[in-house]
Amino acid sequence: MKNSLIIILAFFVGISVFFLGKEKPQHKMHFHGQQIGHENLKIVQPYARVSSASAKSGAIFFIIENGTNLEHKLIGATADVAKKAELHTHSVDGDGVMSMAKINDGVNIEPKSRSIFKRGGNHVMIMGLNRSLMNGDKIHLELMFEKKVLKLEVLVDNKRSEKKHDHKMSH
Numbered sequence: 001m002k003n004s005l006i007i008i009l010a011f012f013v014g015i016s017v018f019f020l021g022k023e024k025p026q027h028k029m030h031f032h033g034q035q036i037g038h039e040n041l042k043i044v045q046p047y048a049r050v051s052s053a054s055a056k057s058g059a060i061f062f063i064i065e066n067g068t069n070l071e072h073k074l075i076g077a078t079a080d081v082a083k084k085a086e087l088h089t090h091s092v093d094g095d096g097v098m099s100m101a102k103i104n105d106g107v108n109i110e111p112k113s114r115s116i117f118k119r120g121g122n123h124v125m126i127m128g129l130n131r132s133l134m135n136g137d138k139i140h141l142e143l144m145f146e147k148k149v150l151k152l153e154v155l156v157d158n159k160r161s162e163k164k165h166d167h168k169m170s171h
């Protein structure tokens, strides 16, 4: 009697271990318009780059995650270290020459999706820097969305490579 009880117990322990082991980790974040698990509008992985300590301009990159059920539109930015901050994108002309262009009509982020601002693509351009920026320096950035303003601190990170993004982006 005791033995069969132990066998039954062992059986149930075995079954639960089996099912626990099968449980896959939950990936709440997805790319390309798939579900995002949280319910906020937020900025992740921000960083800034300047070409040198004497540069008069720089660029800020980040990912906007719109976990809400509303469309959000980024329409402008300000930074404490610069006279002016603009939303920029890159375009390639007929000769394959890449140049920057100001985004005049904002950037829409669909509900439950994300928008990646990265090198060679969309970025916030900070112009007329009022001091020299070095690696590790802090920038106070305000991102103006139509429905709200997000404030964040961005570190200058000239050594950051874009590899992490490229890997996640590949499909």
Ligand SMILES: [Cu+2]
Residues within 6 Å of the ligand: 059, 088, 089, 100, 101, 123, 124, 125
């Ligand atoms: Cu630019």
